[in-house]
Amino acid sequence: MTQAQKNFIQRIGNAAAADMVVSGVLASLKIAQAIFESGWGTSVLAVQANALFGIKADSRWSGRVFNIQTREFFDGVTPTTVNANFRAYDSWEHSNADHTAFLVGSPRYAAVIGERCHIRACRAIHAAGYATDPEYADKLIRIIERHNLTDFDSVGKEKVNMNIIQDFIPVGRRNRPGRVNPMLFVTVHETGNTSRGAGARNHANYLKGNDAANRPVSWHYTTDDKETYQHLPETEDAFHAGDGAGNGNRQSIGIEMCVNSDGDFLKTIDRTAVLVADICRRRNIPIENVVQHNRWSGKNCPKNIRAGRPHDWNAFISKVKANTGTVAPAQPTAPVPVPPTAAIKAGDTVRLAANATYYGGQTIPAWVLNQNWIVRSVSGDRAIIDRNVAGTNAINSPVNVRFLTVV
Ligand SMILES: [Zn+2]
Secondary structure (H helix, E strand, C coil), rough: HHHHHHHHHHHHHHHHHHHHHCCCCCCCHHHHHHHHHHCCCHHHHHHHCCCCCCCCCCCCCCCEEEEEEEECCCCCCCCCCEEEECCCCCCCHHHHHHHHHHHHHHHHHHCCCCCCCCHHHHHHHCCCCCCCCCCCHHHHHHHHCCCCCHHHHHHHHHHHHHHHHEEECCCCCCCCCCCEECEEEEEEEEEECCCCCCHHHHEEEEEEEEHHHHCCCCEEECCCCCCEEEEECCCCCCCCCCCCHHHCCCCCCCCEECCCCCHHHHHHHHHHHHHHHHHHHHCCHHHHHEECCCCHHHCEEEEEEECCCCHHHHHHHHHHHHHHHCCCCCCCCCCCCCCCHCCCCCCEEEECCCEECCCCCCCCCCHHHHHEEEEEEEECCEEEEECCCCCEEEEEEEEEEEHHEEE
């Protein structure tokens, strides 16, 4: 990528991310369209008409017009060169704003607005007829993925959809221990506080006060039916699981759901499920590791959900799953290819690969690696190497056959 391209992504990306918060037009989609339609801002339309998105000037447009030749795929297959009028602007910012207004104002783009998955957003804008190029969606997706444009989606995503307010417990407070959290689990709680007004904001204030510091008690997020407060970076540990230095406190991200009597608990649950799904996606946490507070300390928490009010834990997990449609599955570990055992047999003289370890994973010393050995026996992928060729050493050690080559 050239410096000019980096600058283009920064300029359009920052505007797109800010725009997304208000409009729901996915930032990565907008940036990719700008790159593709304007050739990184170098097209005649971009330079002479400040037009980044190639929007045609039809009867809905009362502004300036720029006429230029364009390739169209009227039948979806064959390109045809035609003259067309395009919307012209005073600036790229103007073009950007009009692009958003164009999408938001056209009912046929309804499926694009609010779509958080870049793949679905690209397919939706193509299906709605933004461009006739049959490969339009795939081209946009490739641009997004090659240049990591989804980074701009996560900037605004949490704020748009989750309404997350970061209000951290100050560094150095007793309830902000600040150790590294490996983020292997998500722990779900209910506050147990049914007082009117005991929403996320009140709990944020509580966590910054002396009572919470002295206990000490802390967690990462509080959700209510309207907003979510984040009290700690996810990367730090907290005191919410009641298991001391156990995995609940040290290795999980803690979420408290508000149960204030003037709140809509069902909405709180739904909003929490979206948050949990987002955390699982970002931190690559498997759904099995979304657990109840009860798991760590035996406490009856989250109390209502454990009692099936308004529905049970399985229903909650289903909601999380329903929001993880875009979660990339964990990368499976590639199986280690095991050569057929016939390749190595008892009596063979073998040398060891330079990166070989003993069968249990222990380091093999250099003096063993540096000479040839005679195989005593083979069972499956496990070979016993015994004597060196010179007959001066007998080590009788197990090695995976994949590290052995017959000499
Ligand atoms: Zn709890």
